[in-house]
Amino acid sequence: MRTLTTGFALLLAALGASASEIHPPAQATAGTAITIATSGSGSASFYLIGPASASKRQVQAGSDISVDSEQLEHAGRYTAILCASDGCASASFVVNPAAPNRLSFLVHPSRVPVDSPNRISAVAFVFDNFHNLVLQPESVTFSILPKDGKEVSARRNSENGVAWVRLSSARKEGATRLGTAIGHANEIRVVQQVAADACNLRIRASRTKRDLLVETDPVRDCSGNSVPDGTVVSFTKVDGAGKTTVDVPIKRGVAKVEMPVEGRARITVASGVVTGNELEVAGAQ
Amino acid sequence: MVMKRGLPILLAALTAALIVIAWFQSGAIGRREMRSASTPDQAVRLMLSQIQGHNFDAAYARLANKSDVDKNTFVREFNGSYGSLLTIASLESFDVWGLHTTDQEATMRAKLHYSTGVGPLDDIRDLKVERAGDTWKVFWPVDRAAKLPPQVIPVNYLRWDIISRGSGDDWGVQNVDSPQVRILSMNAIQRPDSVVLVGEVVNEDSVPAYVNVGATLLDPNEKELAQESSFDKIAHTLLPRQVSPYRIDFPGMRLDKIKSVRMDAKALLIAASADPVIEVNQQKLENDPLGKKVLSGELTNQSGQIVNIPHVIAAYYDSNGKVIWVSDGYVAQALLPQVPVPFAVDLPPDIAKNVQTYRVVVNHYDTTS
Numbered sequence: 239m240r241t242l243t244t245g246f247a248l249l250l251a252a253l254g255a256s257a258s259e260i261h262p263p264a265q266a267t268a269g270t271a272i273t274i275a276t277s278g279s280g281s282a283s284f285y286l287i288g289p290a291s292a293s294k295r296q297v298q299a300g301s302d303i304s305v306d307s308e309q310l311e312h313a314g315r316y317t318a319i320l321c322a323s324d325g326c327a328s329a330s331f332v333v334n335p336a337a338p339n340r341l342s343f344l345v346h347p348s349r350v351p352v353d354s355p356n357r358i359s360a361v362a363f364v365f366d367n368f369h370n371l372v373l374q375p376e377s378v379t380f381s382i383l384p385k386d387g388k389e390v391s392a393r394r395n396s397e398n399g400v401a402w403v404r405l406s407s408a409r410k411e412g413a414t415r416l417g418t419a420i421g422h423a424n425e426i427r428v429v430q431q432v433a434a435d436a437c438n439l440r441i442r443a444s445r446t447k448r449d450l451l452v453e454t455d456p457v458r459d460c461s462g463n464s465v466p467d468g469t470v471v472s473f474t475k476v477d478g479a480g481k482t483t484v485d486v487p488i489k490r491g492v493a494k495v496e497m498p499v500e501g502r503a504r505i506t507v508a509s510g511v512v513t514g515n516e517l518e519v520a521g522a523q
Numbered sequence: 524m525v526m527k528r529g530l531p532i533l534l535a536a537l538t539a540a541l542i543v544i545a546w547f548q549s550g551a552i553g554r555r556e557m558r559s560a561s562t563p564d565q566a567v568r569l570m571l572s573q574i575q576g577h578n579f580d581a582a583y584a585r586l587a588n589k590s591d592v593d594k595n596t597f598v599r600e601f602n603g604s605y606g607s608l609l610t611i612a613s614l615e616s617f618d619v620w621g622l623h624t625t626d627q628e629a630t631m632r633a634k635l636h637y638s639t640g641v642g643p644l645d646d647i648r649d650l651k652v653e654r655a656g657d658t659w660k661v662f663w664p665v666d667r668a669a670k671l672p673p674q675v676i677p678v679n680y681l682r683w684d685i686i687s688r689g690s691g692d693d694w695g696v697q698n699v700d701s702p703q704v705r706i707l708s709m710n711a712i713q714r715p716d717s718v719v720l721v722g723e724v725v726n727e728d729s730v731p732a733y734v735n736v737g738a739t740l741l742d743p744n745e746k747e748l749a750q751e752s753s754f755d756k757i758a759h760t761l762l763p764r765q766v767s768p769y770r771i772d773f774p775g776m777r778l779d780k781i782k783s784v785r786m787d788a789k790a791l792l793i794a795a796s797a798d799p800v801i802e803v804n805q806q807k808l809e810n811d812p813l814g815k816k817v818l819s820g821e822l823t824n825q826s827g828q829i830v831n832i833p834h835v836i837a838a839y840y841d842s843n844g845k846v847i848w849v850s851d852g853y854v855a856q857a858l859l860p861q862v863p864v865p866f867a868v869d870l871p872p873d874i875a876k877n878v879q880t881y882r883v884v885v886n887h888y889d890t891t892s
Binding site: 346347348349430432433435436466467468469470471472474479480481482483484485486487489495497498509510511 | 683700730763804807
């Protein structure tokens, strides 16, 4: 705030006086040193007010003022002010972003069910080396790098520093890598394509020494992918002793549970909102 | 001189008076009267008051079947064990009444009111009391629960751990998304003193989720009337595709004042384990000894890990498959591997008559971690 106030005061002073002159280039590139020509004579103060910093130093009016590259890393409008004994002079110039060399790559979601059209959003923000958003259209390459498939890539022009694509998930589960590249920059993100809801959930029962062993067939989605281990399968048994329920996580592709049975029993299975087949067991069958 | 002696005398008299008042207030006079336990009621009351005062030696000494009851087991029945709910509870009060009395024996019913870390907990015990000379003594039921022999139970259930984006990572570096959860159903019910929202929520993702369901009631002008969450009336940790009932209570609210309800299911990605698996056996709707409608059953821990505090949540459905009520209850005992533990959760009688089926899930809390 103090810097701004000082800058504003100097600017007002510079507008009111016109003995010394300052001639910066109209355009500059972020992170590139420039030289500002001045006129006048004697010792003077040089102020450089940028979008993120302000500096002051003593210079000799009438000689060229060199501005280091570190002072011009932030793109935006800069004001150079020269104050000598005969008054102040100011001039503005624009620092443009440098060549694109960084990307921020946002991919959403990080997990997606298989075979979901346009479900994946990949957005790339184009920056230069100094974190300035490059607003000019630039060609950004997006690529899909499947684990066991051919790389597919497409180019998109950025608009106001942003380029994006929408992608569909594959029919096969597994991690897939999404990449984006521009200049020397490239970023990779991983999207986990997971099995969808269980499909054709089926159970079978067999007798053990004491109880009834109920287990599912390998649990797969409608595309044939194995539903991940840890997914809960709910077994329900109704017999003479009452009702028994147990939520069992899938382990090595199947879920199984041992339950005691009294007389005739009806056993059902479900996983989330998907229900499976129903078994009727009686006595020692 | 008179003043010098008067003050100590006054203080001594005051102290003595306070001790007498405290003695009366603590019920010591009652206990003294009951020391003889000349009736079955007095025998049970005396034993329970000694337990309440943590005087377990005296309570144990009053048992008629001391030789059959292990003292440590008797103490554990009230003090809890294996990090169970009773380890963070105290016996606050009790009610005793007779069920059946003869000259030589009686059956008494005791309702024990515990104050626990998760709220009040009631335990009903039917106790046999027997005359022994001039006094009555309590027969403590012998614990016949099967004990699991020492063994190694191999467990290879899944566990999910999370590596999140680091604080030093650049903006735009991908984080892991929150799990996808979905509210499957919601039903608003008018109860005599409140509006209750019941329903079910599912974790649709392939990773575990910590879920909480909130609701906001809106009036006809879309103005917020009240906001509540399911608090502990939900199984917060949901494994992939797991379904939990939820219940949200709005005390003092009327359904006719509400135009709409805004539901909000929040899910956080958490590290979790697929262990333990708890089987819920012998579920049935019945009347408890007090005549209340309850859903009772047995919990069996199928894993090798001890479950400290089991929490039973039951969803009740009508003939159309709509959730019409959700009730829950904490179980006082810890679940040891393979050892069945009974449970019962209340059900309002007016709702019980419409219940067609029900579903029980078991949540659990660790006191050791």
